[in-house]
Amino acid sequence: MRILVVSDGRRGIENQALGLAEAVAGQSATACEILTHRLTPRSAFAALPPSLQLIGRRDFGLPRADLVIGCGRQAIAPLIAMRRSGSAFTCYVQDPRLDPSRFDLVVAPTHDGLSGPNVVSMIGSPNRVSRDRIVTDLLRLSDRINRLPAPRAMLAIGGPSRTHAISDADAAFHLNAARQLLDEGHSLLVTTSRRTPDVVQSQWEELAAQAGAIWLHTPDSDDDNPYFAFLGAADLILVTEDSTNMLTESCATGKPVYRLPMSGQPGKFQQLYDALEQRCGLKRWDGTQRTAPYDPLNETARVAKIIWDRLPSRR
Structure with a gap:
């Protein structure tokens, strides 16, 4: 066929x-x-x-x-x-x-x-997350992943859309969440998107240069996209709430997932947040880790x- x-x-x-x-x-x-x-x-x-x-x-x-x-x-x-x-x-x-x-x-x-x-x-939306894809990418990038000691946190940063925007306060909140996780002993796996504003990209690049336990992947990075490996290697995942794809993909892992705040009116996105909270325990990040186990979302x-x-x- x-x-x-x-x-x-x-x-x-x-x-x-x-x-x-x-x-x-x-x-x-x-x-x-x-x-x-x-x-x-x-x-x-x-x-x-x-x-x-x-x-x-x-x-x-x-x-x-x-x-x-x-x-x-x-x-x-x-x-x-x-x-x-x-x-x-x-x-x-x-x-x-x-x-x-x-x-x-x-x-x-x-x-x-x-x-x-x-x-x-x-x-949410269909996605390409599967156990085979995650394992394959983890094996392919295992040398670099293993240089970052566990526990590991993934942060997936999106950008402005028709319903959301990243204010200065939002960007500061995201960075402060990363610093808190570093202080608590986490290594960070950070990915930004083509929608991420240049000034926000620069802030993440500055943090990655200051802290050793960060792998930052941007759209301009020379290496292959490690997104699926990040999903597999992370112990918890923080995602900006503008992206249906990234929220759904993160919940497909069965791991604790938190949404990072963005400015704007969520509108119908609130229904998505509510559905993922009920199904997967998705919560807004408040600095504490308290999600219950759930079966991976496999819509x-x-x-x-x-x-x-x-x-x-x-x-």
């Missing part, structure tokens, strides 16, 4: 669809081929709503596949076109903000409040089983 992942290539978007594709492939007793197709339309075409993209371009150049999983606005029109042609089973990840019946299946976060006969809701595998059972090729 061939599975096609369609996105605009942004890592956070593509990884949602890719994680779901990998989980669907894991349902099969035989090998599945996973292809990625990145859409890079000209800015004028990309700005058009999906309905006009469908009028202006009926052939999006997607290769043949049995299952097409798309994520992000630019994937909407190509998936609708493939469903019209009957050439593939189409699955869209996120709320498409149009009638879900235009796809065979829509996978949307519960906090989006989307419903319908072909809508599957999940806590991606649950949704992948639903997709697998609905595939026409399976029937």
Whole structure:
């Protein structure tokens, strides 16, 4: 079976669809081929709503596949076109903000409040976190990880979004949390994102230069991304509350996870925080560690089983 992942290539978007594709492939007793197709339309075409993209371009150049999983606005029109042609089973990840019946299946976060006969809701977003991936990356980076004595804390720092911002007070809070953990004897595994403001990046770089027990990975770092190894090596995880992906991925480990505050109005994100608190004990970091054990969050595998059972090729 061939599975096609369609996105605009942004890592956070593509990884949602890719994680779901990998989980669907894991349902099969035989090998599945996973292809990625990145859409890079000209800015004028990309700005058009999906309905006009469908009028202006009926052939999006997607290769043949049995299952097409798309994520992000630019994937909407190509998936609708493939469903019209009957050439593939189409699955869209996120709320498409149009009638879900235009796809065979829509996978949307519960906090989006989307419903319908072909809508599957999940806590957070699909991800690529798996035991095999974490173990593989831990082994690959074991020499460097082992230089940082346990216990270890991971801090995943995001950045401004439509709903959140990092104020000076927020950045200071994050850094103070890191200093507290260092004082308590933790080594730190810190990762920042492309959305992290330059001034905040500089503050983390300064802290890493001052303290020896820190591995700081930034988007400009020369080494391979150690994100999955960080998840595996950490004893606890602190995540800025702007990122559905990072919160969900962290809770997929079954480890204590805390959210770091950001400015702004969380809106529907509050529903995500509440769901993760109820399911995984997620709490805002207040300097104390007091989460109860929980089973790793594995929503991606649950949704992948639903997709697998609905595939026409399976029937």
